[in-house]
Amino acid sequence: MLRIEGLTAEVDGKEILKGIDLEVPTGEVHAIMGPNGSGKSTLSYVLAGRDGYEVTGGTATFDGVDLLGKAPEERAALGVFLAFQYPVELPGVGNANFLRTALNAVRRGRGESELDAMQFLKVARARMKELSMPEDMLKRGVNVGFSGGEKKRNEVLQMALLAPKLAILDETDSGLDIDALKIASDGVNALRGPDFSALVITHYQRLLTYIVPDRVHVLMAGRIVRSGGKELALELEASGYGAPQAA
């Protein structure tokens, strides 16, 4: 279970998160919706441990373990995965080498044996087929020359391979056409189960018709101002974020 209490954080001295309280019980998928600038991406970066996002108060624990004091790679080893809104290009780093290094790092963290090149290729090819990704994407530099949709699919591929316990999807829907959106959503839904939780950050309701959340939270100006069931997403779509705040 992800538990966030009174979390405040600033970027460049400017307070962005102003006291977040949120619980995502194990096995549930929660959506965070909100307008631009409300702090959605900041929340995802703070949870993943990016430099420059300074936590000024509050706590965030995953299965009882404090996340905020840990290095990004330690959080990944605990099973936390951030699907980036803007996946980073790594010219000169082959996608296959990257994926295998990451997978083996996480496997070591879980006390599992490492995969050799052949074993890895077998696993990777199977997952890529499920995501309708051409195999030559393994040979290319990480995200280099990938279209927006290919980059997002590469994120979902990484998630499928690393099999996290908690996935944070930061606007995974942005830049995706409807087919790509469906494929990416299927990738996420395939991981759903009693041991998998996800925090789906999105600006639009569209994604949530494919990844149906258990709960929806509205983030505005650095605070969760409203929470509800999946129908809340539809309501927001109809009335916008200007809807009256719940008491």
Place this chain on the structure above:
Amino acid sequence: MSQVVHTGAEGFLHRYEGLKDRLPGARLPWLAALRAKAAESFRAQGFPTRRVEAWHYTDLRQVTQASFDEALTLVQDDIVLPKAHTANRVVFVDGRLRSDLSSWPTMATVASQIGRIEGRVMLPEEPMAALNTMLFEDGMLLNIPAGTDAGVLEILSIASASARPTAFHLRHIVRLHEGAKLTVLEVNQGPAATRYLHNPVWQVEVGEGASFTHARLQQEGALAFQLGSIYATVAAGGTYDNFTLNAGGRLVRNEIHATLTGTGATCHMNGAQLLSDGQHADTTTFLDHAAPGCASRQTYKTVLTGKSRGVFQGKILVRQAAQQTDGYQMNQALLLSPDAEMDSKPQLEIYADDVKCSHGATVGELDADQLFYLRARGIDEATARSMLVRAFLQEAVEGIADETLRDALESAVEGWWEHQGDRHS
């Protein structure tokens, strides 16, 4: 009797005066005359100072304040050679050929060159080349007949351990006749605790349609100075491919002059400089497009740690006759320490009107977004940094088609990086 210690140019001129009757080929009038002319040139110029434009970023005072003995010409039996990369390897110890440790390629004419090089030794105007001409004792003569593929040859220069600083000046002369092919892996090494000066000069003549691939692994000892120069000409349809890895030495200069003299000649100059605390490495290239329709590509990458300093100076000259020139030059540096410094000076001088010429330079640190991306996937920081440094170097290495060369370079990069890990942990 007190002994006067001679340093700098005076020291080398003094050595020349003392040695000139004993230098190899001293009885050959043409060579004695050439050496005298070189001495005159070196006496007039001395070691370059930073006031000389071409040496503005590289200060030779460490070299000029030391005094050097001639390298021992006695056979050193305790020399430990690194593993050979190729079946054929020619070994020079302290600048002298060791035929007992070498094996000759069958298809090339290889000789310790004195006596066979009449008419072939050039005297470039640069002072380091003049110094070399004045004092060189040995070197390779590679004369590849027309249409012959001479395969891969390793040339190893190794310095032996010595209490006194020594200096040696190898002169290699390579000539590929029409359609000939040759690959050379040049390895330069020396002991960590010995100060020495290695001042090699390569004369390279690539004939029509011939192809010379020249990879250099500069892994001199930690206290060594290497000031190397290459003078290459490439005839019509010929190719000169140079890759230099600058990883060793305390103060190093890799100076390459290449002139494309015939239509459709090609020159690739790529390289990587891997610098640790206290090192200074300078790559200076001069690419002379003297004929139409030639192409040149340069990609240099420098990685700097600790208090190290890197220099790249690259000039492309496109002469009026050199229409349809395709020239490209890129140099990039990665600073891994706040104390490291990189100076880069690209220059284009174009007199033809129908040319495609571009250059670029970047200096930066490891990208924080890339680092975070890798770490967010569970990859620890040291591994992530190592992946990004290798990725940075990739572009300079990927043009090397020959597997032997590629393996040798990649393991040298690997070794350097692991050594950095030792230092930081």
